[in-house]
Amino acid sequence: MNNIFIIDKDLQTKDLVTSIVEKNHLKFNSIKQFYSIDDINVDSNANIVILDGTMEELYWIKKTYPSSFFIIFSNTIDFFSSREYFRMGIENYVIKDLEVDLLEVSILKTYKKLNEIKNIFDDTSISLMRNESIRILQENIISKILKNEDITRTLTLLDITVEDLGIFDSKGVVILIQLDNSIDNLKNSVLIIKNIVARINSSLEFMPYLKSRLIYNDYDNIIIIAQPLNNEVNDHFYNIITNNLLSLSSYIYREFKGKIYSAVGSEFTSIYESHKSYFSAKSCLSMKSNSNNGRYINTKESHGTYYDRIHLISNKKDFILKSFLNGDENVLVDIEKFVRDIYKDFNEDIDKSRKLIRDTSIAVLSELQIIYKGLGNVYDFKTPNHSLKVSCKTLEELIYHVNIGAKEVIFNINYYKLNSKNRLVKNVCHYIVENVCDNIDLSTISTHFSISKNYFCNLFRSEVGETFLTYVRKVKMAHAKILFQSGSYKIYEVGKLLGYEDINYFSKLFKKFVGITPSEYKNTL
Known part of the structure; x- marks a missing residue:
């Protein structure tokens, strides 16, 4: 059955909502009003939430009931709060003293949408909607950090940390990507933005030195918060970013004949200082040149564009x-x-x-x-x-x-057989290099790919020319070299990351596959 939650200090709101429900014969199990979010039993279910409260209370409600429909019923709706509601996917907001009649319209529209979803979508679809709602909530909080707004109360209220937002309190930069305004219509712009977002999401997974958070609910720009795993913002870090932005430019031009502009903001040492990097990148984009220690990704060369x-x-x-x-x-x-x-x-x-x-x-x-x-x-x-x-x-x-x-x-x-003609072997090899830090054995592969161990062992050896265990160790030692090159890990730390608790055993394997000990290899870097 459907339930309505009202968070409002004005007790007349419940009477108004009840009269609308009864007048239109809407089927609701209960209509509950709370003075504040502190009075809500989180185990209760809310299909529609009618709120007159602060933005922090809205964030908490969105986190607690991400798949609910929301109606803002307040006297304090301004441009900035309206923009925030829009970003969070809230379509219905009604000014109390001026638009009371619209409350009935909003409830009827929301009730219709609620029933449509129950008839059309299964539990998996609703779960996906819930995850999307949480994503939007997280991005709005991150946007506050980038605008230098205090989020302490919001984090406390939601009982989360910045790590829960997919970002870390460490060094990094803010990257802004802007679509050229020459795109002929809004539909094409939306299509290109979706492709940019998908493309960035894909490429970010393949940057072993980089952890990133993509934000794309900003009106003007797509935002990436990029932070190096070794906490070093150096030339290599900037090269990874630049290379991927150039590749993205190539893709957008090739597929859509569209242009993008991008800039990398100044380095920040704490996520709470990231607003400086954000505004630095914005300055670079507006001036189309380096500015405020930021880097504009140049789109012109002496030989043509x-x-x-x-x-x-x-x-x-x-x-x-x-x-x-x-x-x-x-x-x-x-x-x-x-x-x-x-x-x-x-x-x-x-x-x-x-x-x-x-x-x-x-x-x-x-x-x-x-x-x-x-x-x-x-x-x-x-x-x-x-x-x-x-x-x-x-x-x-x-x-x-x-x-x-x-x-x-x-x-x-x-060498790593990633283009093997046997599809199963190729998929297994991809799986191993993608999950190199996991404890992968024959049981793992047998379960994951639904194949018998004996058949797979014989197939793998005939196709690859070495045993499955030898291949796994070879991949792990190659990844160990990458980790050592980052300069962030000690020998025992690399061993543990790869699943080897015994440092002597790890060192012996490393020498077998690389030819020198981990210590000797580190000395060559």
Whole structure:
């Protein structure tokens, strides 16, 4: 049965709501009024909530009853609170003294929607709606942090911490992404924004050095809070961000002929100082240049616009990607032809050619990170671009450096069997590199893929050329190298992360697969 909760100090509100329900013969089990949220029994169920209270009380109600419908019935509705209601998905807000008649309309409309949902959606759908409501609530609280508003009372009221919001009180930056206003209509803008959000969500999963929180309920910008796992905001951290933003620009231009602008705000040392990074990034976007220690992601180069260059990249990138996906060294022939074409297009200017090749490399590697989910756990995708930072004097020298990186990528794709012709083996290999820190054994694989242990053991060995256990250890030791390279972990910490409590055993395995001990490897970094 349906229930209505009223949170209002005005006792006449319940009489008004009851008269509306009875007049229209609406089926409600109960109508309960509470003086404040402190009086509510959280075990009770509320289908419709009518509220006259503070924004903090609304946050608490949204968290406690995320799948309920809300009607704001208050005399204190201003522009800013209306905007907040809109962001939280609340469509009905009525001014008490001026729009009492609208309360009846809002209740009838909400009642109709409530019954439609009960008739159409199953428990899973309602659960998804509840999760979406919680996401919106979290994003609104984070938005308050970015606007330098005090959230202490809100967090206390909701009994949560900043970690519950998917962010951490550590170093990081705020990234803003803005859609170009030349998009011809709102429908296309919404479609592109949805694609940007989906694309960012996918790419963020493949950044082994980065933890991020995506916020996309801001009116003007898509916001990302990016924080390095090793708590070091350095050149590598910025390179990861820049590479993915360039790849995103390429994708949006290729798929929608749309343009995006992006900026990375100044570094913050605490999440409670992130507003400075937010406003720094906004300043960069408005000025289209670096400002207030922020970085504007430049979309123009001396040779035409960035999007002209991206178009050149897109014409060949997909063809090159296909060769990579086949794990085929014939890609080197394709790459050499591409490099020569670019060199000719830039009137044999080696430096401009190198920059475009570097951007193409960034775009291709970003695509490969998404396709080969988890490969970043065992292979450092920034490595191939190191050689392209070196100035090249001749075309042959440029081709040589490009080939080194390409060969390395192909080797790793083949080495970890992520392109195996047997679909089951390929899926298992993907699963292992994605979940490298878990304790993975034959029972895990047998249960997860619904396959007998004996059959799988024989199949895996025949397809991969080594035992399942050897492959798992190989992947874990490769990930250990990545963790050591971050500079954030001691030897015993890496061992524990990978499931090895005995540091001596871990060191022995590491030497077997890498050739030197963990201590010796750390000394080479």
